[in-house]
Amino acid sequence: MTVSTLPTDSGSTATFNRSGSQLLAWTFFATCMGLFALQIIYGFIMGFAHMGYDGLHEFLPFNTARASHTNLLVVWLLAGFMGAAYWIVPEECERELYSVKAGWLQWGSLVVVSVIALIGFHMNWWEGRKFLEIPRPLDYLVVVNVLLFIGNIGMTIWKAPRMTTTAIVLYFGLFTAALLYLPGMITFDNQVHDSYFRWWVVHLWVEGVWELIMGAILSYLLIKMTGVDREILEKWLYVIVGVTFLSGVLGTGHHYYYIGTPKYWLMIGGIFSALEPLAFLGMAIWAVGVARRGGRQHPNAVALKWSVGCAVMSFVGAGFLGFAHTLPQVNIWTHGTLVTAMHGHLAFWGAYVMIVLSLIAYVLPEMTGRKLFSGWRSEWAFWTSNIGITAMTAAFGVAGIAQVYLERKGGMDFLAVQEGLEVHFLGLILAATLFSAGIGLFMWDFVRYGMPKPQGDKVVTGQVSDAKVAA
Numbered sequence: 001m002t003v004s005t006l007p008t009d010s011g012s013t014a015t016f017n018r019s020g021s022q023l024l025a026w027t028f029f030a031t032c033m034g035l036f037a038l039q040i041i042y043g044f045i046m047g048f049a050h051m052g053y054d055g056l057h058e059f060l061p062f063n064t065a066r067a068s069h070t071n072l073l074v075v076w077l078l079a080g081f082m083g084a085a086y087w088i089v090p091e092e093c094e095r096e097l098y099s100v101k102a103g104w105l106q107w108g109s110l111v112v113v114s115v116i117a118l119i120g121f122h123m124n125w126w127e128g129r130k131f132l133e134i135p136r137p138l139d140y141l142v143v144v145n146v147l148l149f150i151g152n153i154g155m156t157i158w159k160a161p162r163m164t165t166t167a168i169v170l171y172f173g174l175f176t177a178a179l180l181y182l183p184g185m186i187t188f189d190n191q192v193h194d195s196y197f198r199w200w201v202v203h204l205w206v207e208g209v210w211e212l213i214m215g216a217i218l219s220y221l222l223i224k225m226t227g228v229d230r231e232i233l234e235k236w237l238y239v240i241v242g243v244t245f246l247s248g249v250l251g252t253g254h255h256y257y258y259i260g261t262p263k264y265w266l267m268i269g270g271i272f273s274a275l276e277p278l279a280f281l282g283m284a285i286w287a288v289g290v291a292r293r294g295g296r297q298h299p300n301a302v303a304l305k306w307s308v309g310c311a312v313m314s315f316v317g318a319g320f321l322g323f324a325h326t327l328p329q330v331n332i333w334t335h336g337t338l339v340t341a342m343h344g345h346l347a348f349w350g351a352y353v354m355i356v357l358s359l360i361a362y363v364l365p366e367m368t369g370r371k372l373f374s375g376w377r378s379e380w381a382f383w384t385s386n387i388g389i390t391a392m393t394a395a396f397g398v399a400g401i402a403q404v405y406l407e408r409k410g411g412m413d414f415l416a417v418q419e420g421l422e423v424h425f426l427g428l429i430l431a432a433t434l435f436s437a438g439i440g441l442f443m444w445d446f447v448r449y450g451m452p453k454p455q456g457d458k459v460v461t462g463q464v465s466d467a468k469v470a471a
């Protein structure tokens with residue numbers, strides 16, 4: 001075991017051993033890569049099924065592929081957030097993780113639950129509630145797992161010599177995300193009640209507390225890479241948190257339009273959800289502004305590109321494309337169509353996939369001491385995946401609008417319309433191939449970086465990242 005002396009951005013010098021939490025964080029990121037690859041495979045299976053090539057149907061019906069695709073996404077993003085916490089919190093708090101052992105136990109149980117859930121979906125063991133398909137007994141294991149995680153990170157912060165706004169916002173986001181898992185575990189015998197509380201999980205995650213996690217990781221990356229003052233950056237983080245909650249909580253109403261809930265939700269949901277893009281716009285302006293002020297001189301330019309790109313693309317996918325179908329007058333037609341899939345892909349990509357990939361792109365050189373970020377691969381990974389997913393979004397969008405007009409406005413039969421839309425899925429598959437090529441390059445780089453080096457051989461954290469740039 002080696003001990004490193006880390007120059008920190010606060011100017012102080014912290015001495016602590018963090019070999020353990022570093023390897024732990026890396027293992028979470030490696031898990032992300034594996035599950036992400038699997039998620040993409042299920043995406044292709046569904047893309048082909050939509051084109052009319054549903055040869056696997058006997059063994060793998062569409063609903064199984066869909067549940068696997070979306071749940072894998074959620075699990076690998078959560079693994080990414082956990083890896084992020086295991087990396088960021090010790091550094092922000094200037095002490096090692098409270099218990100590295102508990103961290104490994106938590107990782108192991110997460111993998112076990114995920115594998116059982118995935119196999120379960122294939123054996124028709126699932127709950128059938130979109131995004132919350134994991135069967136109830138496994139939910140209890142998830143709760144234990146998350147308690148272990150939240151406790152470990154909480155104790156690390158509690159016992160730390162330093163508490164930063166970034167660490168607190170990150171923790172608050174993770175803690176509230178854990179709490180909000182619980183409403184999805186209540187059993188109802190009424191469809192409306194069940195749907196009502198399902199949105200407390202799904203909506204309040206992605207349009208509420210996950211935004212805090214995203215904001216905190218973004219704040220960490222901008223502090224490290226731009227050299228702009230922590231005080232200025234973190235002040236804006238509070239403003240963004242405020243706008244997120246102000247709009248996002250009552251914005252839940254945009255899922256209560258015509259599902260059997262009282263009429264006042266039409267007004268409340270419409271008004272407040274229409275304000276939600278402001279939080280994403282704020283984040284984009286913040287990130288672009290800070291990156292400009294910092295002069296973008298950090299050697300790992302591609303990690304900064306991912307970070308600023310994340311803020312911009314989340315505005316496009318979540319803010320702009322979310323707004324496109326959030327008003328009740330529009331949503332009455334578009335609800336549950338491929339228009340939703342269009343928005344779902346770019347919103348998840350811009351906000352949550354990109355924030356995890358940003359952090360990985362930043363952290364790998366720090367962990368391994370290698371500087372692969374200047375190679376062509378990392379640059380191409382960024383552009384190809386972003387252009388690919390934008391084209392996929394367009395394909396879903398065109399198919400979705402056609403679907404709305406034919407099925408909802410024209411009154412054509414659902415399946416007849418789906419057949420008419422098959423050609424659009426050729427476009428989707430082509431775009432998804434481009435996208436996957438970009439992700440493949442990212443993963444290739446991940447493998448080439450290799451395992452983290454024990455700290456002490458080299459001072460990994462801080463040296464590159466804390467290079468001060470004139471603000």
Ligand code: HEM
Nearest residue numbers: 206254273276318322323325326335336340344347348351
């Ligand atoms: C990063 C943030 C966001 C993500 C990841 C996201 C993702 C999603 C996903 C996956 C769905 C489908 C959910 C389901 O049917 O179970 C959805 C639905 C929806 N989203 Fe978002 N979203 C985000 C932000 C927003 C914002 C800011 C708005 C509004 C301005 C918005 C408006 C909507 C609406 C209206 C629906 C319902 C669509 C329907 O009726 O079928 N979203 N979103």
Ligand code: HEM
Nearest residue numbers: 040043044046047070073340341344345348349353432436
């Ligand atoms: C090769 C890449 C991919 C392909 C071909 C693909 C394809 C699909 C298809 C065909 C669906 C089902 C649409 C339906 O219900 O008819 C779907 C759902 C979904 N995918 Fe993907 N996908 C891919 C990658 C991704 C990525 C990278 C993300 C995250 C950023 C993602 C997030 C989602 C979400 C959130 C849904 C549910 C959307 C909804 O609620 O309507 N997918 N995908």
Ligand SMILES: [Fe+2]
Nearest residue numbers: 203207252254
């Ligand atoms: Fe929502």
